[in-house]
Amino acid sequence: MELPLENPLRIWYNLYIRISLCRFCGGKVKDMKKLIKNVTAITHSGELRGCIGINGKVIDYIGAAEPSGYDEVIDGKNAIAVPGFVNAHAHLPMVLFRGYAEDMALQPWLFGKIFPAEAKLTPELVKWSSRVAIAEMIAGGTTSSSDMYYFCDEIISAVLESGIKANISRGLSAFAETDVSKLVGFRETEELFEKFDGAGDGRVKIDACLHSEYTNNEAVCRAVADFALEKKAVLHVHVSETESEHCECIERHGLTPTAFLEKCGCFRSPVLAAHCVWVTDEDMAIMAANGASAAHNPSSNLKLGSGVARVTDMLAAGVNVCLGTDGCSSNNNTDMFTELHLASLCAKGFRRDPQALPVSQAFALANAAGAKAQGRDDTGVLEVGKRADIALVGTEAPHMHPTYSATVAVVQSARAADVRMTMVDGEVLYKDGEYKTLDVEEAIFEMEKLVDKTYR
Ligand SMILES: [Zn+2]
Structure with missing residues (x-):
């Protein structure tokens, strides 16, 4: 009536x-x-x-x-x-691979275990695993995350439903393909900008993305650099995570990954460079001069035996250093308190100086610096x-x-x-x-059901 x-x-x-x-x-x-x-x-x-x-x-x-x-x-x-903590480098759906491949070096771990497992991903797997990951993060005080992965529509749906903030990027690997318009990942990135940039009253931001130098080529790096500039977007990329990756880039291009990305024009946009374990003083100068951010992932770098990033040197050079957990496959959680504690201990141990990275400076890596890296100047x-x-x-x-x-x-x-x-x-x-906001029991139940079917 x-x-x-x-x-x-x-x-x-x-x-x-x-x-x-x-x-x-x-x-x-x-x-x-x-x-x-x-x-x-x-x-x-x-x-x-x-x-x-x-x-x-x-x-x-x-x-x-x-x-x-x-x-x-x-x-x-x-x-x-x-x-609230800003997890500045994560791969939310990788909670699926928590404990899936242990005690392995990065290259065989990535190419032998993770990439084949990711080839079996479905939207349903990403839908439920994203909810499980976000539940873990908000229960641990994380209010925003910079994520790089696939099936981003499903991740964004989980972000919007949960109430968390996230910068989302579609991981882009081209290998031999040099025409960016032929890459599904690039077309999906364009669609993400159209559909979701600024969604949830700004809680969702879309970032441009290169998975890394070693999974891409110069033509694609240049095209993505132009795209990031056009969209005024953060460019999220893995940089100098391992010594072999860093050295092989020098063999391929005569340049470090950072210098190569600079040559491709990437640093015209605010770069969020994950790991930066092997960056040189010259790399740090490039990053600092261009207002780039380095996402420090101490748990992941220690677990994969990649080394310890020179956080205090990067800070001294003027790089905005923030903190991330990386994917759960190489951590194995999204606990930012652990990252904070490890960031503090690694800096002091690496420098053999208990005064390195004082607690107040370490604290800011987990929130203020992360917000800056995400291009969110209204929080942190x-x-x-x-x-x-x-x-x-x-x-x-x-x-x-x-x-x-x-x-x-x-x-x-x-x-x-x-x-x-x-x-x-x-x-x-x-x-x-x-x-x-989330039905966590349902998300865990549905994810486990799919994990049984796909990976166990
Ligand atoms: Zn990563």
Whole structure:
């Protein structure tokens, strides 16, 4: 029955519908004001005990006093508020290959095990594995990820459903083909830009992509470089991950991978270079001069025996160094706390200097630097006016006692399981073990069913 326009019941019904739709349309009807109180916040300007106010998607208050006028209060007692982690280099669906091929060097691991397994991928496998990966990430305080993979429509569907942010790129390998228009991966990249760049009120960004120098040729690298420039996009690429990859590029082109990519025009765009274990001082200078970012993946580099990236040298040269987990096949998780801890230890051990990469500098690799690498200047720090991408790290567990410095506790002691709440654009995605947007049991069940059929 259609109610008359002026009927009070209709007015209330319409109001109910509009508020119900609010979270799906991006909070345009009525922005909820949330207050996190009694919390220790690691802010842009240091640690602070007090409150964080959120108006819709944006932080509108940080201070010691408790302000009024908020609709919902989140108790931050015994918790540390951090800017959500940015996983700056990942391959979400590779949770499928968690523990699939162990104790192998990168080249035989990649060409003998991973590439053949990836040849069996289907949209359904990517659909469910992406949801499992995102669930793992948001339960560990990650609010954004830079992903490179295949079947990106399915990954983006999971990103949009979950509420997380992501820069998505379609991994592009050309090998001998020099005409970029003949590459399915390139055509898919063009379609992704048309369909999804800026989707979810900006939560989804599409990046240009080259898988690497060693899986591509000069013509394709030049074409992708032009495409990234035209789209004003980040160019995501694996660079100098292993010594053999680095040296073989020099044999092929007389140039390091970084210098080769520069020759192809890639650095006219903001490059996100994953790994950079074997980059030279000259490579670092090219990266710094062009505002490039290096995604440091300590777990993956250690596990595959690739080496340890010269993080402190890259930082000193002016490179924006951020942190990533890489795929679960070479990690075997998406825990950014582990990466932070390892980044700190690797820098000190590699330099034989306990003062290398101090905790406050290490902390920023996991959020502010990642946001910069993604081209997201509205997030990555807890600061009034920035997007409310926040994780609450509980301090109840024995390994968090005593806490003298919140930053030290997060970098050196905390674990993903300590995360109590994860919020993206002011929306709570995970709280006290409960996923607010994803049916995680269904995703795990469906993924396991397909893994049984395809890989076991
Ligand atoms: Zn990778």
